[in-house]
Amino acid sequence: MLPKEGKRFSTRGQGCTALSYAGTIATALRAELGETHQAIKTLMRWTNACERTAKNWLAGPRGPAGEHLIRLLRNSDAVFEAVLRSAGRESSVAVVSLLEARTMLVEALKNFDELLKPEQGHPIG
Numbered sequence: 846m847l848p849k850e851g852k853r854f855s856t857r858g859q860g861c862t863a864l865s866y867a868g869t870i871a872t873a874l875r876a877e878l879g880e881t882h883q884a885i886k887t888l889m890r891w892t893n894a895c896e897r898t899a900k901n902w903l904a905g906p907r908g909p910a911g912e913h914l915i916r917l918l919r920n921s922d923a924v925f926e927a928v929l930r931s932a933g934r935e936s937s938v939a940v941v942s943l944l945e946a947r948t949m950l951v952e953a954l955k956n957f958d959e960l961l962k963p964e965q966g967h968p969i970g
Contacts, residue, residue, distance in 0.1 A: 869927050870917075871905035877923035891920040
C-alpha cells in the first residue's frame with residue numbers, strides 16, 4: 846500500500862503521449878465516421894461503450910484502452926491504420942493495403958466472370 850503523503854510518481858512526459866494518442870484516434874474516427882450523433886452511436890455499437898466515452902474518443906480528450914481499443918481495431922480500418930502508423934509499422938499498413946486491394950481484385954474478377962458466362966442457349970460470339 847502506498848502512503849497517503851510523501852513521494853509522488855512522476856507524470857512528466859505522460860501527458861504529451863496521452864494527448865497525441867487520443868488525438869490520433871479521434872482524427873481517425875472523425876475521418877471515417879464524421880462528427881455526427883450517428884458516429885457516436887456507431888462507436889457505441891462497435892465497442893459496447895457508453896455515450897460519454899464514445900463522445901470523448903471522438904472529441905479527443907481521451908482515447909480507448911484495452912478491450913475497447915481491440916474492438917475499435919476490429920471494426921475501424923482508419924483506427925487500425927492510425928495505430929500501426931503511430932507504432933512505426935508503416936510496412937504493415939502497406940501489407941494490409943495490398944491484401945485489401947487483392948481481395949477487391951478477386952471480387953471484381955468473379956463479377957467479370959459472371960458477366961461473361963453465356964446464358965443458357967445463348968453462346969458467346
